[in-house]
Amino acid sequence: MASIRKRVKKDGSSSFMVVWRDPKIRKQQGITVDSAHEAETLKRLLDANGQSFEIAQQALLDNRAKIPTVGEVIQEHIDLLIRPSSGTVKTYQTMLDLHVKKVIGHVPVDKLDYRLIAYWVKSMMAKGRSPKTIKNVHGLISASMNTAEMLGYITRNPCRGVQLPSVEKAEDEMMFLTHAEFGLIMEGMGERYRDFTNFLVMTGTRFGEATALTVADIDLLGKPATARINKAWKRDGQNQFYIGPTKTGAGKRTIGLNPGLVDLLIPLVAGRLGGDLLFTTPKGERIVHKLYWHHYWMPAVKAAQERGLRKNPRIHDLRHTHASWLIQAGVPIFTISRRLGHASTRTTEGVYGHLMPEALQAGADATERSVAAFMR
Template identity: 80%
Template sequence: MASIRKRIKKDGTASYMVLWRDPKSREQQGLTVATLVEAETLKRLLDANGQSFEIAQHAILANAKRTPTIAEVIQEHIDLLVRPSSGTIKTYQTMLDLHVRNVIGHVPADKLDYRLLAHWVKSMMAKGLAPKTVHNVHGLISAAMNTAEMLGYIPRNPCRGVQLPPIEKAEDEAMFLTHAEFSLIMEGMGERYKAFTNFLVMTGTRFGEATALTVADVDLLSKPPTARINKAWKRDGQSKFYVGATKTGAGKRTIGLNPALVELLIPLVASRPGKELVFTTPKGGRIIHKLYWHHYWVPAVRTAQAIGLTKSPRIHDLRHTHVSWLIQDGVPLFTISRRLGHASTRTTEQVYGHLMPEALQAGADATERSVTAFLR
């Protein structure tokens, strides 16, 4: 049987060599192709035709004349991606295998239309998939169809305009803590992680960003003191963690630090090498979300609930809480957006706009002016 060997080039990209033994000369032959899809196709054709490359080649040429299937297009799209991490590639591959390949994956790409996509959406909802998941998979299909359009497989992307299930807005899930409520949680927080927890609520950084912060990223002598957020913990294709880029390009940002937070950070950065993490476990390792949540966050919240807290906040709600405090203090939306690392103020407004006191007051005042005439 033919076999496939993956080769990594000097630039980091991969190529694939298909190896087989010629049925006449019995000599080993090899051919290098650019994508795994091409390699698997050639291997399958060789195995089906007695390892005859001549017959396989005829089949490949005939196959090239047909429009690839939806699954083939998505697979080629994934193989052609350059920027995503191996963890992201694995996620896309899982989406294809679980939600597309055995549903509409066999359909030729040029036969995909609004009707078929609408049926696909309904089938995903019937399976119980969350609306967010349906949106994500549809996004992958749409991106792949953009690639198909560029490669000349189809005249236009049929995914445009397809109706998708509504997603609950982030503000419906977000929980905001008052200063007093946060203080209740801090009463039960383990001493080791008090500075870290305060950093989360005083900067609004994401957990993966805060835990990737190094001593060199913190400048307590500048005016104002700052923390440079330029990386975050990521998962690779084997679910192992590594330090990578922030969630978005806009996520790279510099955050001003308030005096109270500076006092907490001084002993954590003083006389320490720049490459070391600011926040660590007792053994100096990365703070793991699951362990922090289980051993510190949950016990602290339960302690707070025992003395009056009526909410059950998540760790990420510290980011929402940070924003709510800034809004209450009248900080402009643009400043908040930059501090959070949002790509645009629109994202910030969609999530937190309902908290803006000026907008709420303006609406109330406008209503009062409009009804004055008929109330008199």
């Protein structure tokens, strides 16, 4: 049986050596290829042809001359990705295996058209898949078809123009808290995580960004005091957490800290090493989202609901709440976009545009002018 040995290069990329025993000279042979998909294909051909490299090589050349299937193209697209984390690769692989292979994975890529993509969408809906899941998997298929177009397998991406189910809900998924509502939650928040929770709502940082902050990232002597956001917790292919880059390149940013937050942070940085995590558990470890949510966030929310809170906010809604407070205060959209780490102001406008006071007032004024004639 042939085997595959993965090797990590100095630049972080991987190569794959296929090893087998030649039946003629009875010695071990090996050849290195760039992708896991190509290595698996060669291994399969060697095992199917008595470990004869000549036969396997010819079969490989014949196979390359054939038009690949949709599943093969998506697999090749995943293998060719340059900068994804191992967690992202695992997610894409799961999408391919669960949602594509058994439906349209066998279709030759040059036969994939609008009808088949529409059929795939309907099959996903029939299985009860959420609009968001359909959108995400369709995004992977479309990106793979762009790759197929660049590799010359097809002349046009068949995913263009395909209608997807709406991801909008009857009620807004985002939730915004007033200052009073946030205060109700903080009344029930455990003392250990009060400063951390205040940091989330006062900076709008993502949970994975805030929990990855180190003491060295905080500058309380600057004017203004700042927090440098340049990393976040990520999950690898084995579901283990590690420190990696922010969600996007624009996610690397410096956030100004208000005086009230500075007062909360002074005890957290005093006398500590720069490499220490700023926010930790009582044991000095990383704050785990699930545990914080279960043991602190939800008990605080439930206690607030008993005192009159009518909302059921998520932890991430603190980020939305922060943005809504800035908008209500008249902070320019560009400033808000940079503070949140959005790639462009279009993202910020798309998410929070409906809260802009100027737009709300303009709509109200226009309505008043249009009805003034018959209201007199």
